[in-house]
Amino acid sequence: MLVPFADVKPLVHAILEGCGASSATARLQADTLLEAELRGLASHGLQRLPRMVRRIRSGLADPHATGAHVWRRPGFLSVDGCRGLGPVVGAAAIEALAPVARRDGIALAAVRNSNHLGMLAWYAERIAALGLVGIVLSTSEALVHPFGGRRAMLGTNPVAIGVPVAGGEPFVLDLATSMVSMGKVHDFALRGRAIPEDWARNADGEPTADPDEAMRGSLAPFGGAKGYGLGLAFELLVASLAGSDFAPDVRGTLDAEHPCNKGDVFLLIDPLGGSGRAVAAYLDALRSSPSASPSVPISVPGDGSRARRRQALARGIDVADAVWNQLTSLAGHPA
Amino acid sequence: MLVPFADVKPLVHAILEGCGASSATARLQADTLLEAELRGLASHGLQRLPRMVRRIRSGLADPHATGAHVWRRPGFLSVDGCRGLGPVVGAAAIEALAPVARRDGIALAAVRNSNHLGMLAWYAERIAALGLVGIVLSTSEALVHPFGGRRAMLGTNPVAIGVPVAGGEPFVLDLATSMVSMGKVHDFALRGRAIPEDWARNADGEPTADPDEAMRGSLAPFGGAKGYGLGLAFELLVASLAGSDFAPDVRGTLDAEHPCNKGDVFLLIDPLGGSGRAVAAYLDALRSSPSASPSVPISVPGDGSRARRRQALARGIDVADAVWNQLTSLAGHPA
Numbered sequence: 001m002l003v004p005f006a007d008v009k010p011l012v013h014a015i016l017e018g019c020g021a022s023s024a025t026a027r028l029q030a031d032t033l034l035e036a037e038l039r040g041l042a043s044h045g046l047q048r049l050p051r052m053v054r055r056i057r058s059g060l061a062d063p064h065a066t067g068a069h070v071w072r073r074p075g076f077l078s079v080d081g082c083r084g085l086g087p088v089v090g091a092a093a094i095e096a097l098a099p100v101a102r103r104d105g106i107a108l109a110a111v112r113n114s115n116h117l118g119m120l121a122w123y124a125e126r127i128a129a130l131g132l133v134g135i136v137l138s139t140s141e142a143l144v145h146p147f148g149g150r151r152a153m154l155g156t157n158p159v160a161i162g163v164p165v166a167g168g169e170p171f172v173l174d175l176a177t178s179m180v181s182m183g184k185v186h187d188f189a190l191r192g193r194a195i196p197e198d199w200a201r202n203a204d205g206e207p208t209a210d211p212d213e214a215m216r217g218s219l220a221p222f223g224g225a226k227g228y229g230l231g232l233a234f235e236l237l238v239a240s241l242a243g244s245d246f247a248p249d250v251r252g253t254l255d256a257e258h259p260c261n262k263g264d265v266f267l268l269i270d271p272l273g274g275s276g277r278a279v280a281a282y283l284d285a286l287r288s289s290p291s292a293s294p295s296v297p298i299s300v301p302g303d304g305s306r307a308r309r310r311q312a313l314a315r316g317i318d319v320a321d322a323v324w325n326q327l328t329s330l331a332g333h334p335a
Numbered sequence: 336m337l338v339p340f341a342d343v344k345p346l347v348h349a350i351l352e353g354c355g356a357s358s359a360t361a362r363l364q365a366d367t368l369l370e371a372e373l374r375g376l377a378s379h380g381l382q383r384l385p386r387m388v389r390r391i392r393s394g395l396a397d398p399h400a401t402g403a404h405v406w407r408r409p410g411f412l413s414v415d416g417c418r419g420l421g422p423v424v425g426a427a428a429i430e431a432l433a434p435v436a437r438r439d440g441i442a443l444a445a446v447r448n449s450n451h452l453g454m455l456a457w458y459a460e461r462i463a464a465l466g467l468v469g470i471v472l473s474t475s476e477a478l479v480h481p482f483g484g485r486r487a488m489l490g491t492n493p494v495a496i497g498v499p500v501a502g503g504e505p506f507v508l509d510l511a512t513s514m515v516s517m518g519k520v521h522d523f524a525l526r527g528r529a530i531p532e533d534w535a536r537n538a539d540g541e542p543t544a545d546p547d548e549a550m551r552g553s554l555a556p557f558g559g560a561k562g563y564g565l566g567l568a569f570e571l572l573v574a575s576l577a578g579s580d581f582a583p584d585v586r587g588t589l590d591a592e593h594p595c596n597k598g599d600v601f602l603l604i605d606p607l608g609g610s611g612r613a614v615a616a617y618l619d620a621l622r623s624s625p626s627a628s629p630s631v632p633i634s635v636p637g638d639g640s641r642a643r644r645r646q647a648l649a650r651g652i653d654v655a656d657a658v659w660n661q662l663t664s665l666a667g668h669p670a
Contacts, residue, residue, distance in 0.1 A: 072607055075410050076440025105411025108441045108604060133575060146633045150625040161568040163575055173568045175561045205625055223558020226510045229636040230565075232621070233496040233508045239617075240468060240498055240609040246617045269443060272407055274575040282574075282581045286567070290485040290540055298481045301564040 001324060002316035008046075009034060015049060015330045019056040021063035025088050029063075032087045032118040037319070038312045039305040043183020044119040046319060050326045052085070052115075054256040061085055061115045061260075066092040075100060075107045081114025083259065089114040090123055093266050098130050101268035110242035111264040116253040121174035121305070124162030127268055128170030134162040135267040139238045141254055142247035144178045145218040147228035150205025152218035155247040155262065156181065157234040166276030171283065173301040177231030178219040185211045185219070238263040336659060337651035343381075344369060350384060350665045354391040356398035360423050364398075367422045367453035372654070373647045374640040378518020379454040381654060385661045387420070387450075389591040396420055396450045396595075401427040410435060410442045416449025418594065424449040425458055428601050433465050436603035445577035446599040451588040456509035456640070459497030462603055463505030469497040470602040474573045476589055477582035479513045480553040482563035485540025487553035490582040490597065491516065492569040501611030506618065508636040512566030513554040520546045520554070573598040 012033060016026035029052070037045035055061040065084030069092075072078045077096060081089040093109040100107035117123065120136045127134025140155035160174040180199055188195050189211035197207045200214035208214050221228035239246055244263025252260030283300050291298050312318075319327075347368060351361035364387070372380035390396040400419030404427075407413045412431060416424040428444040435442035452458065455471045462469025475490035495509040515534055523530050524546035532542045535549035543549050556563035574581055579598025587595030618635050626633050647653075654662075 073438070073440030073605065075442075076605065076607065103408070104439065105408030106441055106443050106602075107410075133572060146621055146624065148627055148631060149633050150627050153621050153624050159565075161572065163568070163571040171568070171571055173564045175564055205627070222561050226557050227561070229508045229510055230494075232636065233498070233506070236498040236506055236614055236617075237468060237496065240606045240611070240614060241604065243610060246613065248617075248620070267441075269576065270408065270411065271575045272411065272413075275578060276575070278581065279571055279575060282571075282583075285583070286481055286488050289481065289488050292483050292485050292540070296483060298484050301567065 001319060001321055003319050003324065004316045005034070005038070005313055008037070008317055008319070011327055011331050012046070012049065015053060015327065016063070018331070019053055019063060021056075021085075025063050025085065028087045028091050029085050032122045034317075035122055035309075036119040037317045038309040039119070039121075040308040040312070041119055042320070043181050043186070046327060047323050048116070048118070050330060051256050053330055055115065058256065059083075060252065060256065060258070063088075065089065067111065067114065069093075069096055075104050077107065077109040079109050079111040079114070081111055084114055086115045086117035086264075087122070090117055090264065090266065091126070094123065094126055094268070097266060097268045098127075098132065101132055101270050105272065106267070106269045108241070108268075109266040110238075111266070112242045112244040113259070113261070114264060115260045117264055119174065120158050120160035121172050121302075123266065124160035124172050124174065125170060127266075128162035128164045128172065131164050131270075133164070133269040133271050134160070135265075136160040137234050137238050137265040139235055139244060139247065139250065139262040139264075141250045141262075143182055143219055144221055144231060145201060145205075146232075147221055147225040150201055150218075153248060154221070154228075154231050154235055155250065156219070157231040157238075159230075159234060163279060164271065164276055165280050165283065168280050169302065169306065171279065171300065171302060172305075175222075177221055177227050177234065179222045179227070180219065182215065182219065185214050189215065238265050241265055336654060336656055338654050338659065339651045340369070340373070340648055343372075343652055343654070346662055346666050347381070347384065350388060350662065351398070353666070354388055354398060356391075356420075360398050360420065363422045363426050364420050367457045369652075370457055370644075371454040372652045373644040374454070374456075375643040375647070376454055377655070378516050378521070381662060382658050383451070383453070385665060386591050388665055390450065393591065394418075395587065395591065395593070398423075400424065402446065402449065404428075404431055410439050412442065412444040414444050414446040414449070416446055419449055421450045421452035421599075422457070425452055425599065425601065426461070429458065429461055429603070432601060432603045433462075433467065436467055436605050440607065441602070441604045443576070443603075444601040445573075446601070447577045447579040448594070448596070449599060450595045452599055454509065455493050455495035456507050456637075458601065459495035459507050459509065460505060462601075463497035463499045463507065466499050466605075468499070468604040468606050469495070470600075471495040472569050472573050472600040474570055474579060474582065474585065474597040474599075476585045476597075478517055478554055479556050479566060480536060480540075481567075482556055482560045485536055485553075488583060489556070489563075489566050489570055490585065491554070492566040492573075494569060498614060499606065499611055500615050500618065503615050504637065504641065506614065506635065506637060507640075510557075512556055512562050512569065514557045514562070515554065517550065517554065520549045524550065573600050576600055
């Protein structure tokens with residue numbers, strides 16, 4: 001159903017405040033979920049809220065924690081998330097890093113023991129809005145098989161990169177290193193549609209077109225051996241810096257039973273007045289370069305999200321009925 | 336022809352010293368070329384040496400330059416390569432960064448006005464050998480079309496990531512964000528073989544199976560929209576930090592007529608005793624996880640390179656006759 005943004009927002013705030021979150025915490029956590037919905041990324045949107053509420057009620061997520069910060073070196077911030085909500089711990093880390101990145105040119109935070117970040121673009125955009133270049137990495141449960149493999153051994157290991165653009169919206173890239181998200185497979189299952197055979201393998205490691213079987217199996221990495229290599233590099237990088245677990249041992253981003261032991265890395269770089277204006281001109285040249293399908297002009301990562309966001313703000317957010325019913329029920333029965 | 340490594344190495348040193356390179360410079364530049372050959376990456380190997388010699392003789396490459404270093408912030412090194420050779424300027428930047436990364440946890444160099452780096456794995460390995468995590472980026476001439484596009488607008492924009500592994504060889508990933516390298520297309524042309532239609536487009540922007548047409552056209556990004564997004568993010572990141580040019584204006588990595596105006600970024604992070612041992616165990620679990628083709632076990636990036644290197648050291652380097660003739664001629668006629 002289409003729900004006006006103005007109706008959804010207070011509902012989500014009320015649900016989170018009903019679990020004991022401060023209004024500042026509710027605002028951050030709600031914003032990541034709602035921004036994902038506005039951009040058409042339902043897998044990182046409101047469907048995650050009921051689980052989040054269960055995690056808060058059972059103590060697996062602490063709505064008051066912002067993370068314990070230890071500067072192990074002048075440019076290296078180690079964060080124990082103390083079971084805090086991903087966006088709260090993430091935003092606090094970025095706030096701590098920004099002045100250091102401006103002072104030293106660069107600063108990094110490695111985070112463990114924090115809950116699911118949600119859509120990484122939210123963080124990259126936040127960093128770019130400060131005039132800084134941002135790189136954000138996060139790991140997850142084992143959902144992806146190695147190139148040529150049959151068993152899930154890697155996380156979906158997304159990366160987001162934000163670059164400020166003079167006089168315009170920042171460049172924001174956000175992608176998982178799996179070929180598709182498990183959320184998309186879930187969506188095909190709900191609609192009773194088959195998935196392409198190169199997307200996933202079943203629990204026995206065989207290629208499958210059945211989305212239900214795929215959800216019990218593993219996703220392919222994107223881009224063959226190269227995408228596998230990148231996902232693996234991010235897996236090692238995050239675990240090495242954050243001291244977090246490797247995918248086969250990770251729990252807690254998709255369940256309401258386990259502490260969350262994946263890791264996150266935030267890297268902020270001051271471009272020191274670098275070529276923001278040249279970036280804008282280059283991106284425009286890209287957009288107007290010849291397209292293979294004249295009806296589909298070349299787009300730059302983030303263009304589609306921004307268009308969907310404008311449309312959703314005007315027309316409303318398309319929330320699955322089941323999710324909307326859960327939310328209204330949660331709002332009526334705060335803990 | 337197969338040439339013993341012991342015969343090739345002194346020849347390459349002699350050629351470089353014949354152009355006025357010091358023995359230290361010759362050693363660094365020769366090592367990147369030879370390591371590429373040993374790993375089967377001929378596109379970054381000896382075939383580049385004759386052009387390099389022409390660039391040195393015409394002043395487009397200065398074998399004495401190591402780069403002018405300005406620490407614009409405590410963790411941000413700005414390098415004017417002063418037309419130096421890529422590996423000489425790169426190695427000097429890494430040497431300057433390493434103690435800062437150990438002191439502050441992280442340090443970055445942004446390099447412009449330096450010649451072609453060659454194989455990026457060489458740098459990531461060098462950084463990992465210091466016990467540090469390394470990320471290396473470099474840009475190039477426009478060779479890659481955007482996803483859905485018809486004209487080369489992006490560089491091949493490779494990335495290398497190195498992660499130290501306790502008690503073993505480091506993890507080293509090195510990949511271009513194009514589907515294949517122009518060197519591979521060149522190789523198909525030499526053998527008179529057609530290329531798959533999804534690799535490249537011709538100068539008119541149409542898909543082509545003709546490698547000669549592809550060399551005058553553009554390569555596809557790897558992994559569809561995601562690979563395009565990554566290549567573009569690296570393009571913006573490098574240009575923003577190094578103040579280097581964007582792909583359509585870049586010259587000098589493939590010709591002997593123009594100064595080289597691409598950019599490079601080196602990022603070093605101290606894992607502060609992070610999970611090197613856990614990395615080793617995880618990589619072994621990956622390698623022994625079930626494979627879709629039982630005769631082809633799962634490999635980790637770098638495994639294949641190391642195997643090829645061992646074999647080439649034992650059997651010799653496979654150098655194209657034409658390249659070998661050029662080299663022996665160059666060695667006989669120093670400038």
